[in-house]
Amino acid sequence: MPAGDAFTPDQLYDIERAVRHAEEISGLRFSVYVGGADSETRPFALELLNELEDPDHTVLVYVDPAGRRLEIVTGALAKRQLSDAAAGLAALTMQTSFATGDLTGGLVTGVQQLGTHAHQPTLLHANEPHKQ
Template sequence: MAAGDAFTASQRHQIDKAIRDAEQMSRYEFSVYVGASDGETRPFAQRLHAALAAPDRSVLVLVDPAARIVEVVTGTVARRDLDDAEVKLATLAMQSAFAAGDLVGGIVAGVHQLAEHARRPTLQHGG
């Protein structure tokens, strides 16, 4: 998580816990960047995503509070389980929380929702 100095220790803990929980739930890597974009938002988010340790298996959430922008970038492997419609739903949920003044709650809820959608269904064997 970047720009973390804008958050209290408790808020950072909430976001870090949401990321850890999302990774366990989905088996994908999650990253959150909060801050201003360097240039156009989408290309900036894509560059951040490409610089991650395992971009193909990663989901990056970029939040630019001042510009009121949320970008989600998914890697090629993660995209198999997390489609554009599911990303859009999570983005709308985050934006709704942000509009109500809840930046941390919106990030936590959005990361959780992305992980829920990315979770592979449990295989059940018939008997």
């Protein structure tokens, strides 16, 4: 990859749109970081998560293109909505796209999948016991 930006403006827009959509349907916060790690990828991803405003409700997707590593980190409360198995499925999807060089497509699809898995349907009449 020659020097320059990782993504074109259109690619960034697509990823940001996927992030916004995932946040809307799940109620969680999503964050995507693409870059090298100063240390091992998992501890570095945890450090990134802790840099965010509300790490407990956040799902962080960390991609190290040079090291070819992907980490999905779910906060303490976010993991109640997004199980490790669901995160693993999304990781598999992203992994497939990344292996073919499609970073943007992998991130968009993966974040969408994470948001869908974390989606919790609203319970109708759950707060209306007098009507039961």
